[in-house]
Amino acid sequence: MEQTLTFNPRPEQFSRVTDAVHKAKNIMVITGAGISAESGLQTFRGEGGWWRSRNPEELATLKAFKADPKFVWEWYEYRREMTAKAEPNAAHRTLSWLESKGKRVFILTQNVDDLHERAGSHEIVHIHGSIWHVTCMKDGTTSEDRRVPLPQLPPVCTCGGILRPAIVWFDEGLPSTDVSRINKYLEGFKIDIVLVIGTYVTFEYIRDWALRAKESGALLIEINPDETTLSPYADISLRGKAGEVLASVQTHLYSL
Numbered sequence: 001m002e003q004t005l006t007f008n009p010r011p012e013q014f015s016r017v018t019d020a021v022h023k024a025k026n027i028m029v030i031t032g033a034g035i036s037a038e039s040g041l042q043t044f045r046g047e048g049g050w051w052r053s054r055n056p057e058e059l060a061t062l063k064a065f066k067a068d069p070k071f072v073w074e075w076y077e078y079r080r081e082m083t084a085k086a087e088p089n090a091a092h093r094t095l096s097w098l099e100s101k102g103k104r105v106f107i108l109t110q111n112v113d114d115l116h117e118r119a120g121s122h123e124i125v126h127i128h129g130s131i132w133h134v135t136c137m138k139d140g141t142t143s144e145d146r147r148v149p150l151p152q153l154p155p156v157c158t159c160g161g162i163l164r165p166a167i168v169w170f171d172e173g174l175p176s177t178d179v180s181r182i183n184k185y186l187e188g189f190k191i192d193i194v195l196v197i198g199t200y201v202t203f204e205y206i207r208d209w210a211l212r213a214k215e216s217g218a219l220l221i222e223i224n225p226d227e228t229t230l231s232p233y234a235d236i237s238l239r240g241k242a243g244e245v246l247a248s249v250q251t252h253l254y255s256l
C-alpha cells in the first residue's frame with residue numbers, strides 16, 4: 001500500500017535544517033510520545049491519545065496506585081505489551097545514525113518506551129522513567145523487569161512488597177539525578193542544535209530546558225505535524241511526522 005507523506009517542507013527551511021545538522025557537533029534532542037507514534041504507540045493528548053478517553057488522575061498518580069494497584073497495573077501491562085511489540089521507526093534510527101557519524105546526540109525523552117535504546121542511541125535520559133523498570137513499595141529497590149505478561153497483577157518483590165511501575169507520576173517530583181545530569185549537560189557543553197520532536201511540551205520544565213539551550217546559542221528546531229506550546233520560540237518548525245521528516249534529513253545528508 002502506498003504511504004501518504006505529510007512532509008512537504010519549504011526548500012530553504014529544509015536546507016537550513018540539513019546544513020545545521022550536518023555542521024553540528026553537539027545536538028540536544030527532546031522527545032515525546034509523537035516520536036513513537038509511527039511505531040504504533042499511542043500519544044497522550046492528540047487524536048486517539050490516552051488522555052482523550054482516560055483520566056490521568058485515575059491512572060498516573062501515586063494516589064490512584066495506592067487506591068487500586070491492580071487497575072493501574074492493567075493499564076501499564078497493556079502498554080508493556082504494546083511496547084514489546086513496537087519497533088523503532090525512522091526517527092529513532094536517524095538519531096542513532098547521527099551519533100554513529102561522530103556527533104554527540106544527548107536525548108532527553110519523556111517517553112517510557114525503550115525505542116531510542118533499541119535504535120542504538122546511547123546517551124538517553126528518561127525523565128519520566130521506564131516502562132521496563134519496577135520499584136518495590138516496601139524496600140524501595142528499582143530493578144529491570146521485562147516479563148510480558150507479568151505473572152500476577154500487581155507483581156510482588158522477593159521481599160513481599162508490591163511492585164510499582166518505575167514511572168514519574170503527576171503527583172511526584174522528577175528524579176534528582178536525572179535533573180542534575182541534564183543541568184550538567186546544559187551548563188557544560190556548547191549545544192549547536194536543540195531538536196524538539198513529537199511533544200506538545202505541556203510541562204514547563206521541558207520548555208525551560210529547550211529555551212536554556214536556545215538562549216546559550218543553539219538553533220531550536222521543532223519537528224511536529226502540529227503547533228505546540230514551544231512553536232512561538234522555535235527558529236524553524238518542520239511540520240510533518242517525525243519518521244518522515246528525519247528520514248528525509250538522513251537521505252539528504254547521505255547524498256552530501
Ligand code: OAD
Nearest residue numbers: 032033034037043044045046110198199200201226241242
Ligand atoms: P502528547 O500526547 O502531549 O503530545 C504528543 C505530540 O506529538 C503532539 O504535539 C502531536 O502533535 C505530536 N505527534 C503526533 N504524531 C506525531 C508524529 N508521527 N511525529 C511527530 N509528532 C507527532 O505527548 P508528550 O508531549 O510526550 O507524562 O506528553 C508529555 C507527558 O505527558 C508524557 O510523558 C506523559 C503525559 O502525561 C506522564 O505520564 C508523567
